[in-house]
Amino acid sequence: MTSKEKGILIVLSGPSGVGKGTVCKALRGCAPDLVYSVSATTRVPREGEVDGVNYFFKTREQFKKLIDTDQILEWAEYVGNYYGTPRQFVEETLNSGKDIILEIEVQGALQVKQKFPQGVFIFLLPPSLDELESRIVGRGTESEESIRSRMSVAMDEFRLMDYYDYAIVNDKVENACSRIQSIIVAEHCRKDRVFSKIKQWMVEVK
Amino acid sequence: MTSKEKGILIVLSGPSGVGKGTVCKALRGCAPDLVYSVSATTRVPREGEVDGVNYFFKTREQFKKLIDTDQILEWAEYVGNYYGTPRQFVEETLNSGKDIILEIEVQGALQVKQKFPQGVFIFLLPPSLDELESRIVGRGTESEESIRSRMSVAMDEFRLMDYYDYAIVNDKVENACSRIQSIIVAEHCRKDRVFSKIKQWMVEVK
Numbered sequence: 332m333t334s335k336e337k338g339i340l341i342v343l344s345g346p347s348g349v350g351k352g353t354v355c356k357a358l359r360g361c362a363p364d365l366v367y368s369v370s371a372t373t374r375v376p377r378e379g380e381v382d383g384v385n386y387f388f389k390t391r392e393q394f395k396k397l398i399d400t401d402q403i404l405e406w407a408e409y410v411g412n413y414y415g416t417p418r419q420f421v422e423e424t425l426n427s428g429k430d431i432i433l434e435i436e437v438q439g440a441l442q443v444k445q446k447f448p449q450g451v452f453i454f455l456l457p458p459s460l461d462e463l464e465s466r467i468v469g470r471g472t473e474s475e476e477s478i479r480s481r482m483s484v485a486m487d488e489f490r491l492m493d494y495y496d497y498a499i500v501n502d503k504v505e506n507a508c509s510r511i512q513s514i515i516v517a518e519h520c521r522k523d524r525v526f527s528k529i530k531q532w533m534v535e536v537k
Numbered sequence: 538m539t540s541k542e543k544g545i546l547i548v549l550s551g552p553s554g555v556g557k558g559t560v561c562k563a564l565r566g567c568a569p570d571l572v573y574s575v576s577a578t579t580r581v582p583r584e585g586e587v588d589g590v591n592y593f594f595k596t597r598e599q600f601k602k603l604i605d606t607d608q609i610l611e612w613a614e615y616v617g618n619y620y621g622t623p624r625q626f627v628e629e630t631l632n633s634g635k636d637i638i639l640e641i642e643v644q645g646a647l648q649v650k651q652k653f654p655q656g657v658f659i660f661l662l663p664p665s666l667d668e669l670e671s672r673i674v675g676r677g678t679e680s681e682e683s684i685r686s687r688m689s690v691a692m693d694e695f696r697l698m699d700y701y702d703y704a705i706v707n708d709k710v711e712n713a714c715s716r717i718q719s720i721i722v723a724e725h726c727r728k729d730r731v732f733s734k735i736k737q738w739m740v741e742v743k
Contacts, residue, residue: 454728460738489735497723498731510726517703517723520716522660525704529695532666 338366338425339518340447341432343511344440345455346485348467350501354455354511355434357504362512366424368433371397374412387417405435405442416443430515437488444494451518452495453511458502544572544631545724546653547638549717550646551661552691554673556707560661560717561640563710568718572630574639577603580618593623611641611648622649636721643694650700657724658701659717664708 345351358365371387373394382388389397394413397403406415416433424431433443437454444452457463460482467473467481492498499510518524551557564571577593579600588594595603600619603609612621622639630637639649643660650658663669666688673679673687698704705716724730 453726456731456735486739489739492728492732492735495728497726498728498735499726500731510722513719513722514726516716516719520659520703520705520720522698522701522704525662525706526698529662529698529704533692533695 336428336519336524338428338430339515340421340425340443340450341365341430341511341515342440342443342450342452343432343434343455344437344452344495345501346437346457346463346488347481348463348470348485349455349457350466350504350507351434351455353504354501354507355432357508358432358511361505361508362515364429365515366429366431368416368431369420370414371403371417372412372414374414387420389413401446404433404446405439407436407439418446421447437491441491441494451497451514453514454492454495454498455507456489456492456498456500458500542634542725542730544634544636545721546627546631546649546656547571547636547717547721548646548649548656548658549638549640549661550643550658550701551707552643552663552669552694553687554669554676554691555661555663556672556710556713557640557661559710560707560713561638563714564638564717567711567714568721570635571721572635572637574622574637575626576620577609577623578618578620580620593626595619607652610639610652611645613642613645624652627653643697647697647700657720658703659720660698660701660704661713662695662698662704662706664706 343351343355355367359367369383369385369387371389371394373389373391376382376386376388380386391413394415397415397417398406402418403415404418404421406413416435416439421431421433435443440452443450457466463485464478464482467478473481497514499507499514501507549557549561561573565573575589575591575593577595577600579595579597582588582592582594586592597619600621603621603623604612608624609621610624610627612619622641622645627637627639641649646658649656663672669691670684670688673684679687703720705713705720707713
């Protein structure tokens, strides 16, 4: 309606193996206006990685300060390094009127929900449990024990779907993308988003 | 997910002159799977009108009985005849797994909301107040007083937008159709709709 309408934070999450990364990559092709959240990390940049594009590279002290000042929407430690989502980049994008998508593990998404409940939380599902298992097996890098463990974690994560707004099935990547795009359009049409403009109309006429 | 998933009732409403009928007509072309609600009426069938297709034709006694037995989702009297939305057709369509759309005046939509709160209520807006006025004027059938009166009713109806789930702008008919289709897709992806299936998965594995 107005050019000054705020963007929407979309959080795409789901169990390991469900295809979050593949769907997000495909979205870049079909939803060019969508901004992709850039994570912060304390790990050392690899060759060719650009600060602010691939990651925001931080020292441990800088990262800890971001956490302490509530400037990180979610974070985790992984193989000795911090990884997280800086609030500033998300908020600046939203204030500029653009939508931003954050692809993230299930636990991280719940952290984001606490700090940013106005986000739109989408849970990505496999078409079936068998399909999820064969995708994990298909990576060829997992032992049988590890596959069982991943499936068990996935089952726990399915229970957390209740904290999400939407659940979409990743039967085909293009279908999943199209569903996400529909959700974004629909969320922009939510009455509360449009109502403020209409209130102006009523003032004009009175 | 399952073929036995229930359909969704979509209620499209908005002030007179906003283009509800035009949008609904265009939707028939681009959303062929959507079922259109058939109204009941006590008026005499015109030549070529088919019972159950154009209207469900009822006697006054039959119509009153439908009202008394809560078989009408909303109704009004207009030029001496009853018009209304029969519950049975809506519920049978939803139970068959199909979505059904009901195009209706703002007051009627609020009646439906009371009886069918699980419906998805979409308010159609003009791009601007000037545009609404010129659409009403453009019909060429209204006196200046009648135009003022219609605009005043529209202003009252905008306030009722608060009872709706979505508000979409009818800037172009094809845009409005596409937004409605996105809303329908998104509503099918709502977590609660999908959750029941996932619960089955958890039973399977336990």
